[in-house]
Structures are given as structure tokens and as C-alpha cells.
Amino acid sequence: MILRKAVRYRLELLAEQEHLLSRAVGCARFVWNRALAIQKSYLEHGCGILSYVDMAKCLTTWRNGESFGFLSESPVHPQQQALKFLDRALNDAFDKKSPKRFPAFKKKGLHDSMRYPDPEQIKIDLKPQDDNGRSVLPRIFLPRIGWVKFRKSCIIGGEVRNVTVSRSGGHWYAAIQTEKEIPDPVHPSTTAVGGDRGVANLLTLSDGTMFLPVTAYRDLQKRLAREQRNLAHKVKFSANWKKQKAKITRLHQRIAEIRKTVLHQVSTVISKNHAVVVLEDLKVRNMTGSAKGTVEEPGRNVRQKSGLNKSILDQGWGMLKQMLSYKLRWSGGMLLLVDPAYTSQICPVCGVVDAGNRPSQAVFHCLHCGHEAHADVNAAQNILARGLANPYGVASTAGLAGVVCSPE
Ligand SMILES: [Zn+2]
Incomplete structure (x- = not known):
């Protein structure tokens, strides 16, 4: 069986990194909200919804244009991922069997988060040392943010699939999702x-x-x-x-x-x-x-x-x-x-x-x-x-x- 787990670790950010992360999360939220507004207006005009591919093309235009050029200063993958999440949420909302709630606009400060979907871009250094050879806090490499220290509260088991960065109660966290194949477990109890x-x-x-x-x-x-x-x-x-x-x-x-x-x-x-x-x-x-x-x-x-x-x-x-x-x-x-x-x-x-x-x-x-x-x-x-x-x-x-x- 494939064991998939996500474990959340608290990040220890430098002021500059916190600023960058804050902005990156803000950009992902902006992309979600803007794409949702467009999809809503398509729906209101009876035109159905745009596909993920079409939305991703819009994103490229925004990043290359002047009005929303600020988006290009933050990592692109979390912004694309925001579009994927929105695409899934819209499809779920129109699911015939068990429709879910229609997606809503995201407010600043509520569920501030974004996902790095590509494990190729993530690096984790579990045993870093400082200049004097002393071991220091483990660190994780996040694209466009850099190496960030984190508190390793439990082991990271398996291959990294993706990382979700979020802010909660004044702290930043990285939820690292991993996957590994294990033999099918047998429950010790029979009750x-x-x-x-x-x-x-x-x-x-x-x-x-x-x-x-x-x-x-x-x-x-x-x-x-x-x-x-x-x-x-x-x-x-x-x-x-x-x-x-x-x-x-x-x-x-x-x-x-x-x-x-x-x-x-x-x-x-x-x-x-x-x-x-x-x-x-x-x-x-x-x-x-x-x-x-x-x-x-x-x-x-x-x-x-x-x-x-x-x-x-x-x-x-x-x-x-x-x-x-x-x-x-x-x-x-x-x-x-x-x-x-x-x-x-x-x-x-x-x-x-x-x-x-x-x-x-x-x-x-x-x-x-x-x-x-x-x-x-x-x-x-x-x-x-x-x-x-x-x-x-x-x-x-x-x-x-x-x-x-x-x-x-
Ligand atoms: Zn009775």
C-alpha cells in the first residue's frame, strides 16, 4: 500500500524571507480571486467555465503584462497550483452526484497558504552545519524564498511529493507531504x-x-x-x-x-x-x-x-x-x-x-x-x-x- 502523509513543521524565517513569503501567498490568493471573478462572469453570461489550460494562459499574460506584473516577482508554481485548486473546486461544485460548496473569494489573513507542487524544486537539508562545524536547525529550500530553517518535530518518512506553506496564529508552517510504499499493514486487533x-x-x-x-x-x-x-x-x-x-x-x-x-x-x-x-x-x-x-x-x-x-x-x-x-x-x-x-x-x-x-x-x-x-x-x-x-x-x-x- 502507498502511505501518504503530510506533516506540518514550524518555520524559522528571517525578516526578509517572511516578507517574500507573505507576498508570494498574497499573489497566489490574488490569482485565485481574479480567476474566480472571471469564471463567475463567464457563468453569469451562460458561457460555462474556462478550463485550467485557458486559465493558465491568462496567468502567463498577467505575469508578462504591466498591470499585474508584480505576480512575476513571486514563484509561478504556487500560482498555477491555485488555479488547479480552483479548477477542482469548480468541478466539485458542479458534480452531479454530490455537489460541494461553490468556491469563495479568499480574504487576506484567513487560511493564508500556497502549495509548491513540484518536488523537483524542493530540497531538504536535514543535517546542516554552521561555519564552525556545529549542527544547526534543518532547512528546506523553497523556490524564490531560499533556504528556510524549520523545527523538525518528527521524522520525514518517504519521498517528498509537495510542500504547502501556510500562516497561522502569527507563525509560518510548511506541511511536507510524503509518499512511500509499505507492505499492507495487518491490524493487531480483531474487534x-x-x-x-x-x-x-x-x-x-x-x-x-x-x-x-x-x-x-x-x-x-x-x-x-x-x-x-x-x-x-x-x-x-x-x-x-x-x-x-x-x-x-x-x-x-x-x-x-x-x-x-x-x-x-x-x-x-x-x-x-x-x-x-x-x-x-x-x-x-x-x-x-x-x-x-x-x-x-x-x-x-x-x-x-x-x-x-x-x-x-x-x-x-x-x-x-x-x-x-x-x-x-x-x-x-x-x-x-x-x-x-x-x-x-x-x-x-x-x-x-x-x-x-x-x-x-x-x-x-x-x-x-x-x-x-x-x-x-x-x-x-x-x-x-x-x-x-x-x-x-x-x-x-x-x-x-x-x-x-x-x-x-
Ligand atoms: Zn424492545
């Missing part, structure tokens, strides 16, 4: 387990194990609200406003980091202990987007749902599913997905489905045969049974690269 992703618990397993919710968001929420009120009192775009805005961004990033760490811990434990994991195929985006209601039921349960939304987002279900998917694959296990219909209402003893079987959040009580159980464990057992009997999907991991470890 299968079902998982119910809930609101009271992050995840409840069919064997009774419970993982507590990630409360990072709520713990820091009060602080966030306070800082946001502070922001409202400041003059927009003033120096103090910008400072406050940066503070809020850092707070958001901290919450995201905490959540990610917890999800990594949970997914690592589960994928080590069980060869097969069954989860419901919940469309998290659909669930979180439904509070506004539909035409038939305008805004029903808006308040409850917005509370639910928060905990779903808080707990990063989509991220958990993804992590479990690739970690299981790496260890020779498998993640199965099942239809989520009625898994919380079925009685595993007599098979009767009744909404009344779940009198409260925590309790399952069958109205027909009297069977009682913890509601989440019961649901997890139903999910496991359904997965073993009739899984309708093996979670796809095509092209997926998990960030397995990040510095600090």
Missing part, C-alpha cells in the same frame, strides 16, 4: 466497534467507552464574547481595532488547535484498539445548516438547533471521521459508514422502531419489550450491527493526507 456521535458525549462506543465532549469552545466562549464586545467599541480599521481583531483571530486559532489535539487523541486510541469502526454517515454540513428551516417548516426549533450546531461544530465531527478513516487505513483497519436513519430509536432486543423509545437524552427504554439501556451505547450497538450486516460505504480516503503531528 469491531460502533460509534455514536452525540451531543452529550463526543463519541460513545458500542462497548460502553465514552469520550467527553470537547468543551474548548465553550470554555473560551465567554472570553471570546467579551473580546468581540470590545471590538465593537473600537473605531473600525483603527490601529486599536486591528489589534483587537488580531487578538480574536488568535483566540479562534487556539480553540481550533485544542480541538484538533483532542480529536487526534481520541482517533488514535480508537484506531489502535479496534480493526473495524462503524460510524453514521452524517452530513455534518447539512445538519449544521438546517436551523433556518425550510419552506414547509420555517425556523422550527431554531434555538435548540443553534445550540446543537455549536456543539457539532465544537466537536469537529467531520474532522474526527477523516482522522479515523486514514488512521485505520494506515494500521490495516477500516472505517465503515452506515445509513443514520433511526439508529437511536431501534430496540436491539425486539427490533421495534419507535420515537418514544428514547424518553430522554440519556435513556433508551423500549415501549414494546421493556429493554433498557444507555441511549448512546444502544445507538452505537445499532450502528455496529448495521455496519456488520450492511455497510453502504467504506469511507473514502483517496487523496487524503492527514497532518499527523504538528509542532508544539
